[in-house]
Amino acid sequence: MTRGLVEIVDVRKSFGTHEVLKGVSLTVQPGEVVVVLGPSGSGKSTLLRTINHLERVDGGYVAVDGEVVGYRPSRGKLHELREHEVLKQRSEIGFVFQAFNLFPHLTALENIAEALVYAQRRPKIEARKRALELLGRVGLVERSQAYPRQLSGGQQQRVAIARALALDPKVVLFDEPTSALDPELVSEVLDVIRDLASSGTTLIVVTHELGFARDVADRVVFMDDGVIVEEGTPAQIFGAPREDRTRAFLSRFIEPTFQI
Amino acid sequence: MSAASSTAGAVVPAWPRAAGRPDYASYAVVPARHPWRWAGTAVVALVTAAIIWSLATNPRWEWGVVAQWFTAQSVLTGLAETLKLTVVAGTLGFLLGFVLALMRLSSSPLLVGVAWTFSWIFRSTPLLVQLLLWYNLGYLYEKISLGIPFTDVRFFEAPTTTLISQFAAAVLGLTLNQAAYSAEIIRGGILSVDHGQLEAAAALGIPAWRRSTRIVLPQAMRAILPTAFNEIIGLVKGTSIVYVLAYSELFYTVQVIYNRTQQVLPLLLVATVWYVVITSVLSVAQYYIERHFSKGAVRTLPPTPLQRARAFFSVHAKGIR
Numbered sequence: 001m002t003r004g005l006v007e008i009v010d011v012r013k014s015f016g017t018h019e020v021l022k023g024v025s026l027t028v029q030p031g032e033v034v035v036v037l038g039p040s041g042s043g044k045s046t047l048l049r050t051i052n053h054l055e056r057v058d059g060g061y062v063a064v065d066g067e068v069v070g071y072r073p074s075r076g077k078l079h080e081l082r083e084h085e086v087l088k089q090r091s092e093i094g095f096v097f098q099a100f101n102l103f104p105h106l107t108a109l110e111n112i113a114e115a116l117v118y119a120q121r122r123p124k125i126e127a128r129k130r131a132l133e134l135l136g137r138v139g140l141v142e143r144s145q146a147y148p149r150q151l152s153g154g155q156q157q158r159v160a161i162a163r164a165l166a167l168d169p170k171v172v173l174f175d176e177p178t179s180a181l182d183p184e185l186v187s188e189v190l191d192v193i194r195d196l197a198s199s200g201t202t203l204i205v206v207t208h209e210l211g212f213a214r215d216v217a218d219r220v221v222f223m224d225d226g227v228i229v230e231e232g233t234p235a236q237i238f239g240a241p242r243e244d245r246t247r248a249f250l251s252r253f254i255e256p257t258f259q260i
Numbered sequence: 261m262s263a264a265s266s267t268a269g270a271v272v273p274a275w276p277r278a279a280g281r282p283d284y285a286s287y288a289v290v291p292a293r294h295p296w297r298w299a300g301t302a303v304v305a306l307v308t309a310a311i312i313w314s315l316a317t318n319p320r321w322e323w324g325v326v327a328q329w330f331t332a333q334s335v336l337t338g339l340a341e342t343l344k345l346t347v348v349a350g351t352l353g354f355l356l357g358f359v360l361a362l363m364r365l366s367s368s369p370l371l372v373g374v375a376w377t378f379s380w381i382f383r384s385t386p387l388l389v390q391l392l393l394w395y396n397l398g399y400l401y402e403k404i405s406l407g408i409p410f411t412d413v414r415f416f417e418a419p420t421t422t423l424i425s426q427f428a429a430a431v432l433g434l435t436l437n438q439a440a441y442s443a444e445i446i447r448g449g450i451l452s453v454d455h456g457q458l459e460a461a462a463a464l465g466i467p468a469w470r471r472s473t474r475i476v477l478p479q480a481m482r483a484i485l486p487t488a489f490n491e492i493i494g495l496v497k498g499t500s501i502v503y504v505l506a507y508s509e510l511f512y513t514v515q516v517i518y519n520r521t522q523q524v525l526p527l528l529l530v531a532t533v534w535y536v537v538i539t540s541v542l543s544v545a546q547y548y549i550e551r552h553f554s555k556g557a558v559r560t561l562p563p564t565p566l567q568r569a570r571a572f573f574s575v576h577a578k579g580i581r
Contacts, residue, residue: 052463083468091465101460105478105556118474119465147556167465 003065004030004170004202010060011050013043020046022226023060028171028219031200035213035234038223039249044206047223048173051204052093053086064093064171091119094164094172098179100156102148108135108159109144112166120167134162138192154185158192165196172196174205190216210253214238222246325526329517330533338513339534345499345509346538348431350492353438360443361450362472375443382440387501391433395505397424430502438495445487449480481553489546496538500531510534 006028013021020043028034036044049055051062053070061078062069069089071078081089102111109131116127135141138158140151148156157177164172174193178186190212197203197216207213213220213234220237222229222245230243241247315321329335363375382390398420405417424432453476461471500511508516510531518527551561563571 054459054463087462087465087467090463093463095460095463097456097460097463099456101454101456103457103460103475103479105553107556114461114474115464115466118467118470147559149556150559163464 004028005065006051006171006202006204007063007066008047008051008060009063011047011057011062012059013046013050013055013057020226021050021057024223024226024228025060026221026228026231028202028204030170030202032218033197033203033205033216034219034221035217036204036206036221036223037208037210037213037237037249038229042223043226044223045175048095048175048204048206051171051173052090052095054095056080064089069093087119091115091167092170094167094169096157096160096164096172096174096177098176100148100153100160100180102156102160102163104148107145107147108140108151111148111159112163115163116166130166131162134165135159137165137195138162152185153181154188157181157189161189161192161196169201171202171204174203174207176206176208178207178209208253210238210250222249224249320525321529322523322526325523326529326533329514329527329530332517334513334517335510335530335534338508338510341507341509341513342496342499342511342534343538345430345434345502346492346496349434349438349499350495352431352435353495354442354446354488356435356439357442358446360439361446364443364447365450379440379443382437387433387437387498388504390437391429391502391505394424394432395426395429397429426502426505426507429505430499430507434495434499434502438491441491442488445484445491446480448487449482449484450476452483453479478553482550482557485546485550485553489542493539493542496542497535 006026008024008026008028011021011024012019022043024043024047026034036047038044046055050057051064051069053062056070061071061073067089068078070086071080073079102108103114106114109128112131112134113124113127116122116130117124122130132141132144135144138161140155140158140162143151143155143159148159151159157180161172161177177193178189181189186209190209193203193205193212194216205213205217215234217234219231220234221231222237222241222243224245230237230241230246232242237246238250241250360375360378363371366372401420403417404420404423405414407414407416457475457479458471461475466475499509502509503512503515506512514527514531518524521527548564551564554561
């Protein structure tokens with residue numbers, strides 16, 4: 001069974017008078033890895049947050065596997081779902097935050113087990129087992145009893161990824177997962193995401209790591225000023241961008257060609 | 261790391277030193293001296309000794325009378341009443357305060373308005389006035405009834421004076437007053453928790469009630485506890501104000517006794533010492549409860565005084581042996 005089809009259709013969103021998303025449409029196939037690039041303030045984080053209804057939309061809709069997220073379509077209107085219905089949908093969509101947002105008063109293990117016990121009502125022993133398994137997957141079994149503050153930034157983000165995977169989501173969303181990390185810690189997090197990419201889960205990653213985008217993405221989407229400017233394969237976007245705005249954005253990241 | 265270990269055995273060439281400078285590296289390190297700290301310590305020690313001396317030797321403190329009344333049956337009964345009032349008013353006050361804090365943080369303007377008005381009224385009127393008002397409620401409303409508003413349906417009806425006993429008036433006054441203050445303390449604590457915590461919990465599909473009790477409150481507790489204990493300690497002594505209702509708690513009890521025996525100061529001391537005892541117990545409780553909620557907030561928990569003492573003696577015992 002393929003799962004994790006994400007359809008974003010003409011999504012609009014304003015904060016006050018500022019229109020952040022000006023009608024964004026994007027379809028992500030099951031198992032596809034899409035990297036969203038764009039300057040800050042281009043609306044990419046907001047777009048990501050509408051996918052699991054952390055942000056309400058003003059128009060348009062998002063559907064995961066054909067089910068509209070956060071709303072029930074009925075008689076020409078989208079009625080916002082009740083809290084517990086939204087929570088149920090969210091448990092099928094993992095979210096990894098830029099600032100990790102681990103629960104500081106819970107151990108790494110408890111951070112992961114929390115949602116298993118209280119969102120999915122699984123027995124505690126089973127949740128613990130699953131949490132350890134996930135910690136193993138991100139290479140942190142021996143740190144299961146550590147509190148977030150006792151972990152490095154890279155380790156914290158790996159725990160956060162394990163936490164997002166706990167509910168076996170159809171889709172995992174990454175909101176600049178390495179932007180808060182020291183440069184030498186970036187690769188350990190990207191490696192975990194890379195592993196995940198080959199596992200067949202749909203991933204949508206907002207990032208500034210162009211190298212990662214080139215290696216791992218099936219498709220790269222470039223956003224600017226609340227619209228998708230251009231999308232294509234990494235080879236196409238990085239090799240031969242069609243739009244001036246894309247070219248201008250990428251040129252700021254091009255490494256000098258000489259090497260020491 | 262491997263580089264360091266490989267050079268450890270090798271002969272490391274001395275770093276070129278400025279010509280003529282002595283070999284500081286071989287000097288012993290001497291900590292800075294703090295003469296004023298020593299002077300201050302001496303003054304405080306002297307004053308403390310003088311106070312203790314006068315307390316012990318001035319016969320007018322009448323410590324014998326204090327000892328005689330300290331564990332008298334009537335005093336202990338008063339003490340129990342004080343503790344009962346503190347526990348009941350403290351618990352109800354903080355529960356109501358929690359509800360009020362949630363109301364203040366809700367997005368319904370009516371709930372926010374009502375919670376705000378509650379705090380405003382109860383914080384801006386003297387507790388003494390509130391207590392007397394509750395006690396004399398029977399003058400304002402002869403009967404209290406429970407029914408459906410604006411209809412004649414009544415489930416329950418009783419004269420106010422039989423309902424509002426001294427205890428009821430005391431608990432009402434202390435609770436409502438406490439709730440107004442604790443609402444603000446709890447609200448402040450909740451606001452101090454990063455919004456990302458709520459978002460992360462929501463993104464995981466954790467239900468709202470669980471988000472509040474498991475994610476937000478334990479973190480808010482760190483901000484709430486120090487002020488909350490201030491409030492509880494204030495409440496312990498604040499209960500003495502209900503003597504105006506002739507409610508026989510600790511303070512009223514000693515008043516009754518000294519009015520009879522004329523030993524005013526020793527009996528006030530009896531009450532004072534008991535308040536000190538309660539507060540001391542609460543302070544110890546505060547230390548351990550705060551320590552519990554600081555889990556994860558500090559990299560390693562500091563040792564408790566008991567652990568520290570044990571470590572001290574184990575080290576020094578070794579020295580003696």
